[in-house]
Amino acid sequence: MSDRWNTIAEQVRSRLKRLLLVRGLAWVFITLCGLVWFIGLVDWTVHLDAALIRILLSFSILGVSLFVLYRELVRPLLVEVSDVDVARLIERSQASADDNLASAAQFRATNSDPSLGSPVLQQVAIKRADSTVRDVDIDRVFSTRPVQQAVASAVLMGVIGVVTVLVSPLVAQTALWRLVLPLDDVPWPRATELQLLDADLRPLATESLRTTAGEPLTVYAENSLGELPTDLTLELMLPDDQQQAQTVRSTQLRDAQGDSHEVGIVTLLAYRGPLRFRVRGGDDDGTAWQALDVVPAPALTSMSISLEPPPYTRQPPTKQDTAGLIEGLVGTHVRIQAKASKRLAAAHLHREGHADQPITLSDAGRQLVVEFDIEEPGSSWYWIELVDEHGLHEPDPPRYELRGIADRPPVVYIDQPATDMSVTPEATVPLRVIAQDDLGLAALQLRHTDQVVTEEEPPSAETVSLELTSSLPTDLTHEEDWQLGPLGLSPGTRITFWVEAVDACDVGIEADSPAGQVGTSARRHLTVLSSEDKHRELAARQSGLLDTLEAVRDRQARARDITTQLRIQAELTQQLRAEDLELLKQAEQEQRDIRRLITDESSGLKGEVEGIRSELDLNKIEAPEATQRLSALIDDLNDLDANWLSQIEQSLARGRKSAATSDSRSTEEGELDNLSDKEVAEQFQNAEDAQASALAVLADAANTLGGWKQRFRLNSELDAIVSDQRSVQQSTKDVGQRTLGKSSSRLSDQEQADLARLSERQRQLASRLDELLQPPTEPEEESDAESVTESSSNELLEQAREWLSQHGTAGNMHQAAESLKRNEIPSAVEAQEQVIAALRDFGQQLNESAFDNPEEMLSKLQEQQEEVEALRKEQEILAQTSQQALSPSADPEREQELQRLRKEQAELAEQADELARQLKRQSAGDAARTASRAAQRMRDAQSALEREQPQDVAENQQEALDDLEQLANELTEQQQQIERQQAQLQMRQLAETLRDLADRQQALATETIALNDHQTARGSWSRPLLRHLKTLTDQQNTLRDELSEQQDVVADLAVVTMVIRTAHDLMQSAVDALDEREIGESTIEAQQTAAARLLSVVDVLPPPETQGEEATPATSTPPGQPAPADSVPDQHIALQLRLLRQMQADINERTIELAEQANQEDASPDVSEQQQELAREQTQVAELARDLLQDFIDSQGLPSDLAPHDDEQP
Structure with a gap:
């Protein structure tokens, strides 16, 4: 590729x-x-x-x-x-x-x-x-x-x-x-590293700990790496090798440096040892085991306590050989000796409320001795804390009670006289003093003073030592007659006395103070009166006895009425119903109450009469008639108690027992059984007879005091009769519903008994009315005051008799009683209605109230004066017309004129009679008699006009005019007397008010001085001082406002007004100064001067003895004579002149003082201003004196040329 x-x-x-x-x-x-x-x-x-x-x-x-x-x-x-x-x-x-x-x-x-x-x-x-x-x-x-x-x-x-x-x-x-490195021991880092701390939060020592059996020992556990673990646990190893675990609670504590520590609290409580413990928690497997040894606690094996009472008690020392309660009087010396179970390092005595007291140790720390005094009363605890050589102490030493007994002050009270009383200057005061003390009395003394007594002991109180029956008696009753004659007392003096009991206690008393605690009785007051005033007072108390006799007589009459009804019930039916038994119990209770009202030692009538008679003797008042009258009354009451009241109670009790026996017998037989031999009725008859005798004795007792009919107040008695009559009428209607239309033969026994009882009640009411209207017996001798009272009572009874006779009241009551007997219910009810109507109408005339209010009395007197003046003018015109009509040259056809004159004269006489009745109801005896006499003269003149006798007509009409003129003078005098009494009362009230204001002003000055001292010592105003200043300012402001209100009261008294205004201005200046926080000498001087000015007014106002003038009746002024000269304006002038004299004396003293200050080289510039102010005051005093002199000249009708001119000094 x-x-x-x-x-x-x-x-x-x-x-x-x-x-x-x-x-x-x-x-x-x-x-x-x-x-x-x-x-x-x-x-x-x-x-x-x-x-x-x-x-x-x-x-x-x-x-x-x-x-x-x-x-x-x-x-x-x-x-x-x-x-x-x-x-x-x-x-x-x-x-x-x-x-x-x-x-x-x-x-x-x-x-x-x-x-x-x-x-x-x-x-x-x-x-x-x-x-x-x-x-x-x-x-x-x-x-x-x-x-x-x-x-x-x-x-x-x-x-x-x-x-x-x-x-x-x-x-x-x-x-x-x-x-x-798996073979190496590489430990994990821990979050918890526990350590034990002692009470000071310092690491716990490693050596063994010691504690006493039962004494809790507290240590603390802390995590040195941070917070404590939540599973902190205490592990214990007990002496028997038994293990225990406890959860430890945590808390926050601070050490001596203030640092906070989170610690676990470990509390160890052991009774035997040794004990081992440790703590664990978190990832800490536990601290090292810590040993805790439990050793016996130090304790007392024996104790003896010696108590030595205070020397003044004269008590022997006591000793107790066991620990426990220590009880002794305050001041008792206590010595405690004890032995400890082991050698001690220290010991302390603990007493509640006292600092710990170290105890002296001897005998190698085994012997203890401590001494102390019982210093205060009350119960507390004491205990002894022992500490051994290892610092261990008894966990819970026994506590014992320490009881201090106070030597109570003596207790003393005045048993007689039991209350305040009035006496004459020569009186004898019977004293009975009862004193007690738990350890004995050292002295007993009577203290008395005529000064005003406050909470503090008056320095001028006189002391009278009272004799002790023995040395240091614990109970004492001292009786003595205290003679007031040597004291030289005068009427109007008020004596305050009390009794002081002193014991021998010297505990807690300062060295310069007299020994002994003082027990003080309640204060009693003796008001010194003249013999005449005391006599009048006792006479008034005798009048009060009449009220009590009236009440007793009324209750006795009611009890007799009940007994009569029970007797009738028993006689006609031979049995008592349940309601009759209740009436019987009521009658018994009524009789017991009557006896108590008469014989009770504290409030009975007999004791009151004896007290009045005793006071006549003790006050050395010569009143043989009153003494004889009171002695006769005591005899009557003794006779009543001894002869009749006990018999009444016994007869009623026998009747009740007989009725109860019959009732029990009838209950057992299943039918009512007639009372055998009428024993219940006989007992009721005996009780009724005794009650009638008791009523007769009460009537005699009333006559002893001046005629018992004068004791009954007609109005109240008639009201009682009307009330009872209504009750009888209602009962009549109730019974009539069952008996109306029945003939006597068809009435049951109970119905006949009811009618008989109602008839008897009606008859008794008629008897009561007849008895009430019966003229009283004439006393042999009577004073003027008693004569007036008797005359007024007779005239009132005569008026009642005429009224009730015109209406046939008594006859209607008797007719109603007879109609009830015959079961003629309609006729009885009609007669009862007529009785009630007549009594009610007459009672309305008696219910016209008297004028107790002085203002109303003055208004009524003014109206009566105008009425008298109008009556006098009409009588004067009538007299002139009558003389013209009766003159020979008068018109031959004068018959009609004379008829008119006679009618007018009769009308004037009726007006005078009505005025007399009004005056009688006002208790104006002299004026009432004068008006009655004028009315009689007018009636005589009317009769003379009918006979056409000019001379008799003229004489009677002139005498009537003279009587009317005298009546006008008497009414004027009575008016002036009331005005004088009102003026004196007003001045006394003003004196009391000003004295109170002066006292309060002086108290404010004292508080201002204290506030000034506090503020000066502090150098600034604190909040409490400012609050105190605010309170003082408010009080001074209130005092000023209250004084302003008094200026209206004395508006007619120029001198008093000026002084009060001056005091008011001084108070205002004090208020202004306090508002500015000025509390120095000027403010205090203003306050004290204001108080002095007020007291200067008090000194010239009527003294207390003028109070007796209120009760003194004014004497009648003869016809044609002027009223007494001591009128209210004259009294006011005299009062202001006395005040001016004081003011002038004060100005004279101040003038001398200012002159001396002005002559000094370092004279203050204020001296000149004070002299100018003094000159202005002198001018005001001169002007006031001139005005008073002019007022006096005008009031006396003196020539005006006697008054000083403006350029003259009075």
Whole structure:
């Protein structure tokens, strides 16, 4: 063949060898690296530590790699590639080639051997092949994909190997060395290397550890290479060679340098040893075994405790030889001696709330002695910690209770007087003091003061020592009569007193303080009144006794009514129903309540009467009539209790027992059994008789207090009668539904009993009304006030009698009772309706309310004054007209004129009567009598007009005019008295308000001083100080606003207004200064000056003793005389003059002080400004004094030339 073919064939062979070389090397690399990586991974995972296995694996890697080398590289390179093979390769890869190339190559190789065919044809084939060879593309002969795949796989394997080396070079190196040197002990690198640490997170010592039995020992396990493994486990080897495993929990701890450590907590608790332990986890097979020896803990073998109580208790020392509870008074000295079971290095006493106390050791560290004092009350624990020579201590030393008992302060209370009371200056106050102390009383003293008592003890309280019955008594009852006479008290004084009990305790008391704890009783107050005021107070309390007697009498009457109904039921039916038994229980309870109301020691009527009589004696009030009256009342109440109340209760109880016995007997026999011998009815009759006697005694007791009818308030009694009458009427209708239309013979026993009971109730109501309207007995002697009350009561009863008589009320009630007896129900109901209507109509007249409100009273008095003035003018005109009509020169046809005059006079008399009734309802006794007298004069004048007697007409009409003028004066005086009382009340309220404002202002000044001290000490404003300043500013602002409201109250008092305005301006300046954070002397001075100005007003306002004037009735002003001069304007002028005097005195003092300051060489420039301000104040005071003097001259009607001129000083 041609050279072209030779060239192509050589090129094909050369490229084929290169491809086979690359592909073979790739597969050898893949095989070798892959096997090394895979077997290294297996070895790393399962740790193929056996040398034989690693040898086999190493030779396996080598054998497989050589096999692949031979198969994929050596053998293909050794194969000889002939031209025929080249031609076949070209034929497979070239589509244009055919089988001629292989044949031509064979023909060429045999040099056209005739055995293969015709030589000529062989040459033709060779030539044709040469032409084909010219078009052969060498690059398309071979496919490079298998080579590329092998190279890519080799690259991937190389990447995996490189990544493995980069990620864990030590592991990769170790794996390679373990395969290369299988006989060497090449260990894998570990991720876990455990070590044990002590409590300070330092490596644990290798020598044996010690602990006491039952004392937990804590060590820690740490991985020095990183994080702890999750399977960290504690392995224990017990003394009997038994093994245990426990999971160890982990945590984060910091060492002394602040570095954080992740450690496993190993807690060892052993009761016998030795014990061995180690920890393992992760790829760490475990630490070295650590030994733990268990030794006995130090303990106390004996203990003795000595207790020495405080010296003041005078109690002997005590001793106990066993450990346990220590109980003693605060201040008790405790000494503990004990012995230890082994030699100790140290010991400490632990007490809750106290620092550890070292214990003194002796006897080679086996003897312990410690002392301490019980310092506070309450229960706590104490224990002793022992430490031996090896530093071991008892794991859980026994704890014992330490109980400190407080010496409680003495308990003292005032048993008598039980409440505050009012007394006269010469009174005797009976004291009964009960004091107790757990260890004994050292002193008992009475403290009293007339100053206002706050929470702190007033420094000026006087002390009166009370005698002790023995030395250090634990219980004491002291009785003593406290004489107030030596104190020199005056009416209006308020005494605050209390009792202090002192014990001997000196524990916890400072050296310069008096020994003993002080127990203080509740405070009692004594209000000192004049003898007259105290007498009036006791008289008012006697009036309250009448109310109690009314209540007792009403309840006794109700109890008697129930007993009467039960008696009627028992007499007519010889049996009691279930509802009757309930009524009987109600009656018994009512009687018990009545007895309690009379005889109860704390709230009974008898005790109240005795208390009033005792107060008359103790207050040295000479009132023999009142004492005699109260003594008689006590005798009546004793008689009532001893003779009648007990008999009533016994009779009712016997009746109930008899009824219960009969009821039990009838229940057993299956039928109602009549009461034998009417014993129940007899008991009820006895009870009823005793109740009637009790009512009589109560009536005598009422008469002892001045006539019992005066005790009953007509309006309330009539209301009670109306209510009871309605109840009887309703019961009548209910019974009438069963008995209406029946004759007496057809009525059952029960129906007859019901009618009889209703008739008796109706009759009792009629008796109550008759008894109510009966005129009272005339008392032998009575005071003016009692006379007025009696007269008013008699007139009211007379009015009720006239009204009810006109309507036949009592007769209708008796008629209704008789109709009920005869079963005439319609007639009884009609009569009851008439009774209810009459009582209701009259009650409406009595329900006109009194004027308790001062404003309403003043308005009513003003209306009555106008009415009196109109009545006087009409009477004056009528008197003139009457004289003209009765004169001899009058018109002969004067009869009609006289008739008109008589009618007008009668109308004026009726108006005067109506006015008198109004005044009576207002409790205006003098004015009411004057109006009644004027009405009587007018009626006398009317009678004289009828007789046509000019002289009598003129005299009576003039006397009526005089009475009306006196009535006008009395109403004016009463109006002025109410105005004075209102003014005094207003001034007292103003004084209390201003005193409160002054106290609060002074307190704000004190807080400002404290705030200034704190701010000055700190040198700057902190947030707490600013908050305090804000609070002070708000409080000062509020105080200023409250003071502004008081300016309207004193708008008519110019001087007071000026002082309050000045205080207001000072408060405003304090507010402005506080807003600017100025809390220095100027601000504090403004606050204190404002408080002083307010107190100056308080000092001139009415003192407390003026309160008694409210209850003092005004004396009547004689006809034609002016009202008293101490009117409200005059009181206001006097008040302002006193205030001006104080202001002038203050100005004088300040003038002297400023003059002294001005004379000094280093006088401040502010002195001149203060003097100018003082001059302005002096001018204001002068102008106010001039205005007050003018007001006084105008109020007294003095000549105007007495007033000072503008250029004069008053």
